[in-house]
Amino acid sequence: MTSGYHSGFIAHFSRDVLLHYRRRSDLARPLVFFIITSTLVPLGVVPEPATLATLAPGIIWIIALLATLLSIENLFAEDWQDGTLEQMLISPNLLVMPILGKVAAHWLMVGLPLTLISPLIAMMLYLPAEGLLPMLLSLALGTAALSLVGAVGAALTLPLQQGGMLLALLVMPLYTPILIFGSATVQSAIDGLVWSGTLATLTAVLALAIALCPLAIIGALRLSSEY
Amino acid sequence: MTSNRKWTWFHRLGSPRWFYHKTSQWLPWLSIVTGALLITGLVWGLAYAPEDARQGNSFRIIYLHVPASVLALAGYYVMAIAGAVGLIWKMKLAYIVMRAAAPLGAALTFIALFTGAVWGKPTWGTYWVWDARITSMLILLFLYLGVLALRNAYNSYEAANKSSAILSLVGTVNIPIIYKSVDWWQTLHQPATIKFTGAPSMHPDMFAPLLVMIVGFYSFYALVLILYSRAEVLQREQKSSWVRELVTDKRDRR
């Protein structure tokens, strides 16, 4: 794009939201995955309220993490194949905002819906009531960080066939702090402790991700377009 | 393709051929120093250092465990910095060093975990415990494996190098965050842990051989890294004249 017209966050954000919306049947997938996999927990462990309640914060977080991971794999694939990525890379303007717009659109259409149906899962797994608000807040912020870090992995594995498992392998270690702070927020609330500090730490991790991930993503995308 | 770069010291540093010949001179004495340090450290630590009050003789595994852990972590930074140099200055040698550092660091991380498990059994009765440091070390192993996996997934040598360099840099930023978060996580769940004997609280008689072992491991790391890099240099430059001369001549040129 040759002018500032399309270089902004909003332009790319709204376009990607529109593109997600045009394939809205695909949007249900992460949500269904979330619900189905959560059902596996009582089936695989034990349907006892006390046990499930102890596991709930972590389990909900882990499954939300996996759902995000599965959905992020093809973030750049379509753009790469139809030549849109090429056009982005020959734009004279900085790519940071377009990339943030794209990942924000992914969060809006995947991460936020996951957050919004988490109360349903919380009910199924007997999450104590004190944990509900921290769960919503930590998932809302956490899935954004997960989308950002996952996008780095997606960009790095873009030219590879069957990059899915590899993507998970690369990104899981990087996800551990997000998971730790996210589920600890919920757990602290359930234990009756102050949880705002942990949530603040999660927010700080998100802020760091917003600042640094786009650089890694752009480097990886330029690399992918050379091959 | 010949390069017309000016021979500044920095760019000479990037020449694989220069590296190969320089390190041929260093290797003999580096090997001696490494051997001396490791043997001194091991003998001192395993045989002569006093027994630990609580753990008896089983604590002696730290003379392997701690240096391996230190180098596993330091090695990741070596790999990441080499990758950064390769990305910024497009230096072939930097990528070669990065490629050497990856399996070496992964192996050291594995040794650290294994020795940690060996230590765990007599100390806590289990091979595995979700201690902060061990867990961080496990995640570090996954970071290394990720870099190796990404590198192997690419068919193109250059693409593999660049992508694993980017991933290493991403991991570098994450490592302090991971360590801190795992540390914090662990304090949430186990407020009273048996701490691995931290350096300041260790008796100097126990600490001194540990220090020797740590320095010895650094030396060992440098030695193995250089050996590995040299092998990779020969492989990558196999078509060039100086390598052919070297291989057919059978004498190492000075």
Next chain:
Amino acid sequence: MSAEPIITVESLAFERNHRLLLAPTDFSLETGEALHIQGSNGSGKTTLFRLLMGLLQPTQGEISFRGQSIAQCRHSYLSELLFVGHRAAIKETLTVEENLRWLSPNPLSPEQVRAALSQVELDNYADIPCRQLSAGQRRRVALARLINSKVKLWYLDEPLAALDKQGIAVVEQCMQSHLQVGGSIIFSSHQDLAQTATRNYNLTAEGSARD
């Protein structure tokens, strides 16, 4: 028209994995000129375009834009160029009009959209998702962005592929108007242009030769 060429390529070559993908190439492009890059498959045409766009770094040689290396004046260079390649950068799920608006560098008024669509003879297709178009129609959407373009440099990789005679005529028309206002074009094609004067340039595996 200024005497200095707008683009100069000197000893440009690209090597990867010990294979020479583009042999050392020299040429220059004047304002108001169309350069037709010819060569068999594998002679390096795609590589040349990627080097020209800055997506690849050359292993040797330099590309200059108005006398300056493109590495130095990246922003001004990329602001003045437009590339249409094999892959049309068309989104299937978006309509023709939506794609057109996105690919245009400037905001378009409804009249401009209608004018562009009628010029590529896709008048009634404004609200049709591009998934439903044929390859030739999609190419016309991709090339419709040439109509409202104000940039100086057009790089077109096989612009006439999948087009019928009418489509080719429209594209040639666009190219001619562009050249007349002082724009320049580098394009590759297996066919010659019927109505436009072009300078030909042959890429071969050993090196390049002027036609």
